[in-house]
Amino acid sequence: MAGRQPFRVPPALPPAAMKTYKIVAPVSTHWVPATCARVGCEAHEHGWVSYIDEGTGLGQRQAHFIRRESGRRFTEDRNDQGITEFTFEPGQECFASGDHQARTGRPERYLVTGGDWRGNPAGDRFEHTSAESWVDDFAIHQEKLRAAIEGA
Numbered sequence: 001m002a003g004r005q006p007f008r009v010p011p012a013l014p015p016a017a018m019k020t021y022k023i024v025a026p027v028s029t030h031w032v033p034a035t036c037a038r039v040g041c042e043a044h045e046h047g048w049v050s051y052i053d054e055g056t057g058l059g060q061r062q063a064h065f066i067r068r069e070s071g072r073r074f075t076e077d078r079n080d081q082g083i084t085e086f087t088f089e090p091g092q093e094c095f096a097s098g099d100h101q102a103r104t105g106r107p108e109r110y111l112v113t114g115g116d117w118r119g120n121p122a123g124d125r126f127e128h129t130s131a132e133s134w135v136d137d138f139a140i141h142q143e144k145l146r147a148a149i150e151g152a
Contacts, residue, residue: 011116012098018116019124021138023131027101034102036093043094050086050095051079059084070095110134 011018027029036044050066053059065076066086073089088094110131114124128134 009081012080015115016121019141020113020116022111023108030104030106031101032104034100036097036100038102039100041094045090045092047088052084054084112137
């Protein structure tokens with residue numbers, strides 16, 4: 001749901017006392033447009049059915065596109081409710097093919113920043129060169145937190 005904020009437990013400490021560990025694979029650097037076949041698209045592999053209500057303006061435009069402009073192979077039938085059922089054969093690009101993306105193979109980035117979702121007041125940022133060093137750093141930090149809690 002757009003605009004909906006995640007539930008967060010109110011923090012007990014200020015952002016400067018926090019540390020954030022994250023593994024990222026940004027869309028701009030780690031993903032590329034991909035075909036249905038490359039991503040294993042279910043519609044491409046098994047075919048699909050689109051139900052179009054040609055009793056509406058939108059439905060008429062959709063049906064026209066399918067019949068005259070889509071270039072896809074299909075059969076069509078009308079069901080008992082007057083809805084046109086376009087059944088598409090497997091092996092062709094689905095209508096969402098422009099949204100398909102695949103990983104580039106570039107490795108994830110292992111980041112540690114100061115602060116939390118509220119901000120990074122000191123601007124602290126470190127990028128680990130491997131997953132192992134990121135995991136070690138995280139474990140050391142957790143151990144420090146455990147020791148501080150038990151010593152409190």
